[in-house]
Amino acid sequence: ANKQQLFDCPNSQICFEIVSRAAPVNKEVKSVLLPRCFLVYLSVYNSIFFLFRNSFRYLSKIKPAVRKSPRWTSVLASLAVGGSLCAVPLKQVENLSHDSLVRRAASLVTDSSSTFLSQATLALTDALTEYAKAVHTLIALQRQYLASLGKLSPAEEDTVWQVIISQRAEVVHRQDEQKRFELTWVTAIRLCEAAAEAAYISGAENASITVRTNIQLAQSQVEEAQKISVDAEKKLAETKVMEVERMTQHAAALEGSNDEEETPEAYLRED
Template identity: 65%
Template sequence: MAAPRRLIVCLNILRSSARALMSSRKPAVHKPGKLTSILYTSVASLSVGALCAIPFRQAETLSHDALIRRAASLATDSSSTFLSQTTLALIDAITEYSKAVHVLIALQKRYLESLGKLTPAEEDQIWQVIIGQRAQVNERQDEFHRFESTWMSAVKLCETAAEAAYASGADHASVTVRTNIQVARSQVEEAQKLSADADKKLAAAKVMEVKRMAQHATASRSNDDEEDVPEAYLRED
């Protein structure tokens, strides 16, 4: 009711101002074209400005429940985006770690097959490559675990957002984010199978390494041609 009253008052003031301006002019001089046009233009501009300045309430306001549901939906959207990005980063990290492990396994196999066939310089060169690859495996593993921790935080955030959305009545948003969690978990589990398989093969390669090194040492002693095995190679990872 206050807004319409202010509008009426403003219009009355504008009309009074217009009549005062028109009555202040001499009645004998009538140039309605230019003067009237300027006056009406000024009045129209003032009227538009006055109307824009008056705060009108929306005919249909949102309730607190509606605003909470909208906010909950936004929370599920942002948390789903966070989950999507961390899932992609984790899968890439797992893939790169698995590749690095397979390269290390191949290098170790090549080294063991070459025992007794290489010069000390060639053997040392291969060993330096193996050391560098082991460092890369450790680096990829650290990155893998770092993204895994962030991904788990994203999953928890999505679960909290889903619960909040359900409690506020935003059922569709809650169902959507829970579906996103299931998809993300499925994708990560598939990627983790790759890393688990790589770890399994690396463990088997280490067992084979110990056996081959023992056989090589025995053969060297029996032939009185024992060669020093690089001390760094015998160190544990």
């Protein structure tokens, strides 16, 4: 009776057409294909059914000698078995409760805040590095000037001072850039802390732990870059003290030489 119902189905002839178009194959393969084709028809929509129909049409165009080979026999059997397995509907129940949606939203917030923190950290560390480089360049220029103090002509001394003034302006520019990115970085830290707290409260503990780990990593990177810039500032302060001392000594030496030159003239006038 069940077989008769299947044969009476209005689209049952399509299944026989698939098998017939796959012929000539041996009887053993037909015995596998026929029940599998019925399972395909009974389990899937027409779109999937016609996809397999077109596949068998393509296979039917292959030469008989090739179709009779064991390789193509296994291919046809695999197609039929795979079609029946794909036809089994798998129901996926998606959790759309308020708690689940809140946890997902909290995870998205932690991801975006971590991205913001990463970019802000990279910008700040680069700014600190460039600031330290500019300071070290200024220190080198000032020390070269102090080493050649009294040995340069007025024109050469003016040229050196123009370079030093230009480098000082570069240091100020890098310092302003560093402060601007530092404010952005502090804001990113606060945002990540708030996102981590929100994720923990909503039940997304893993997202909260990840954000707090990113915060610690960003702080360690910035601290290392800040140490480099602080060391550069200390060396710059030492160079400024050295510059004041050398300039004072140089001025005193010039005054002494002027007094020695004026003294003989005074004696000559008295004589």
